[in-house]
Amino acid sequence: MRLNFLNVVIILCIVLGSVILHELSHGIVAYWLGDHTAKDAGRLTFNPIKHIDPYMSILVPVVLYILGAPVFGGAKPVPVDYRKLKWHEWGMALVAAAGPFTNFLLALVFFLIGHFSGLIYGTGGELWQFVFTEIIYINLGFMIFNLIPIPPLDGSRVLYAISPDGFRAVLANIERYGIIIVYLLIFFFGEVFSHIMVNGMNGIINFFYFIVGQ
Numbered sequence: 001m002r003l004n005f006l007n008v009v010i011i012l013c014i015v016l017g018s019v020i021l022h023e024l025s026h027g028i029v030a031y032w033l034g035d036h037t038a039k040d041a042g043r044l045t046f047n048p049i050k051h052i053d054p055y056m057s058i059l060v061p062v063v064l065y066i067l068g069a070p071v072f073g074g075a076k077p078v079p080v081d082y083r084k085l086k087w088h089e090w091g092m093a094l095v096a097a098a099g100p101f102t103n104f105l106l107a108l109v110f111f112l113i114g115h116f117s118g119l120i121y122g123t124g125g126e127l128w129q130f131v132f133t134e135i136i137y138i139n140l141g142f143m144i145f146n147l148i149p150i151p152p153l154d155g156s157r158v159l160y161a162i163s164p165d166g167f168r169a170v171l172a173n174i175e176r177y178g179i180i181i182v183y184l185l186i187f188f189f190g191e192v193f194s195h196i197m198v199n200g201m202n203g204i205i206n207f208f209y210f211i212v213g214q
Contacts (some may be wrong), residue, residue: 003015008062010131011071014138015061018103019075020051022142026095031089036083043078061138070197071138071189072145077152082173087160096157100143104204109140113209140201151178166167 012110024046027038043050052058058075064071085091112119114132122129149155151171156178174181186193 007130008065011061011065011134012058012140014131014135015071015073016048016052016057018106018135018139018142019057019073020046020048021102021106022050022099022146023078026080026096029098030078030080030085030091030095033085033087033094034185035081035091035095035211037081037084038078040086056096069194070141070189070201071134072197074140074142074146093158096154099154100146103139104145105148107136107143107204108211110135110139111205112212115212136205137201140204141197142178144197144200148182150182153178153182 024044027044030038031044038044045186053076058073059069061073064073080092081114082088082092082095082097085095087094110132114136114206117123119128120132120136146153147158148157151174156171160168163171
């Protein structure tokens with residue numbers, strides 16, 4: 001029981017750190033592109049209180065971990081005014097892509113550290129193996145989940161930039177209901193969704209092994 005509780009605490013720490021960096025990257029790129037909305041809202045900070053959503057940042061990841069499903073989640077969206085951004089829709093696409101890209105980099109960096117140190121293979125003990133493995137898989141889960149092209153997830157912002165005006169109107173119309181649609185898809189097609197997530201993660205892990213020559 002104590003080990004399980006420790007695992008949950010570790011998962012929560014990884015989730016919170018990952019979502020904070022994810023959201024922070026959105027705000028930083030927006031700031032670089034001329035929009036100070038996130039900065040003015042106090043979101044360019046490592047303070048978890050500014051970013052945590054009790055449901056998506058804590059409850060959902062913990063429940064998914066307990067159920068043995070791929071762990072993903074989110075935080076309170078960073079406010080961005082695309083009208084103030086350079087390149088407008090394309091600037092918004094860059095802001096959106098920054099979050100999943102940050103999760104990808106975190107997974108890659110910890111994979112490389114874990115691989116060359118042997119920590120992901122148990123060299124430092126089961127605890128460190130667990131920590132490194134979960135950092136990698138949780139960040140890949142965040143990346144894949146947020147790339148779903150349904151508003152308000154990040155993938156929809158990229159899709160919006162490359163879509164014709166007619167389809168942009170469709171995306172705008174479902175914005176307020178988008179996250180509900182995502183929840184319903186997960187609820188009714190959870191097994192299929194988990195299968196896609198796992199295959200996506202494993203595919204990226206195989207790419208990481210290819211990078212290190214294995």
